[in-house]
Amino acid sequence: MAVDRILPTAEAADLMELVRGLVDGELVARAAGDEEKGRFPREVFALLGRSGLLGLPYPGEYGGGDQPYEVYLQVVEELSRGWLAVGLGLSVHTLSCFPVADFGTPGQRAELLPSMIGGELLGAYCLSEAHAGSDAAALATRADAVDGGYRLNGAKSWITHGGAADFYTLFARTGAPDSGARGISCLHVPAGTGGVGADAPERKMGLRSSPTAVVRFEDAVVPAANRVGDEGRGFGIALAALDSGRLGIAACAVGVAQAALDLAVGHSRGRRQFGRPIGDFQGVSFLLADMATQVAAARELYLAAARRRDAGRPFGRRAAMAKLFATDAAMRVTTDAVQVLGGCGYTSDFPAERLMREAKVLQIVEGTNQIQRLVIGRHLARGDE
Structure with missing residues (x-):
């Protein structure tokens, strides 16, 4: 089901429509097959580049999209809903461009950034x-x-x-x-x-x-x-990059969780037992309600952190919180989706088990969730905003 997004501009709304069409028209149909074969979709990233999606949060003067992080992260989420390898790939690419964009000299930015974010390079x-x-x-x-x-x-x-x-x-x-x-x-x-x-x-x-x-x-x-x-x-540059990168992982996690929720809701409407859809039974409907609540809460947490970043305010603590909460939520939601689908959820004929396996890595990359708790605790001990 389409997420009802509140976007800051008409341009952002048009961008999201473009991405949703790409996800539903290109990514969803091929994700399972390419994942099974371990095939890297390099041509998909070329398509993202031609569509102007590989440099969304970077300045237009260097070929970027001039989009706020609030919008860029929702693009990452939407791509991850269709295929995590693509959403995560965009997040990693954006992370790899961050040091030059934020810490490079004017000469380095002019020489390197146009090709880095212009769509041809990964x-x-x-x-x-x-x-x-x-x-x-x-x-x-x-x-x-x-x-x-x-x-x-x-x-x-x-x-x-x-x-x-x-x-x-x-x-x-x-x-x-x-x-x-x-x-x-x-x-x-x-x-x-x-x-x-x-x-x-x-x-x-x-x-x-x-x-x-x-x-x-x-x-x-x-x-x-x-x-x-x-x-x-360089270590300070690495840490600054990871603050932003953690928001990308949070958005990836929400995309995976949204895909699992959509799958579970659809199954609960179509699967009938004892003469009615299984979604009518309290045991299933309460499970779905908890799943939907976790997805919505995780989305709002990463968006709130992104808005702080866009406003130039400290956001490191909230980025760690968003990564921690969203990835833990994705693990719970995908596990529950397998449960809602029952035997079907445990087979590779349905995407639930793949989503569950994919969610696990998001609790590990760009700082394990145990490290996120350490980061949050240190911020609290210092009294950081």
């Missing part, structure tokens, strides 16, 4: 390592200064679009091995750079059509001009 965000996931400040990948640039050595783990991206936003250590958060820098690395490669994609429980892989840097050299922000200040 990005990946390289922060996590095998032994530095939640403890990202412990990363070991090196960026050592050489004449005119940096030599990169190391490996990044769990990278969405690893091996498929056209550029990598890399966080690497430029300081001493024990320099912690203060010794990390951010670099823009084109995928075609010599010495950059990726392992075979991970074999995952869900989200199989979105490649996740280890990305390796072996004596790869990039110009000094590709460093984004001051040397040694």
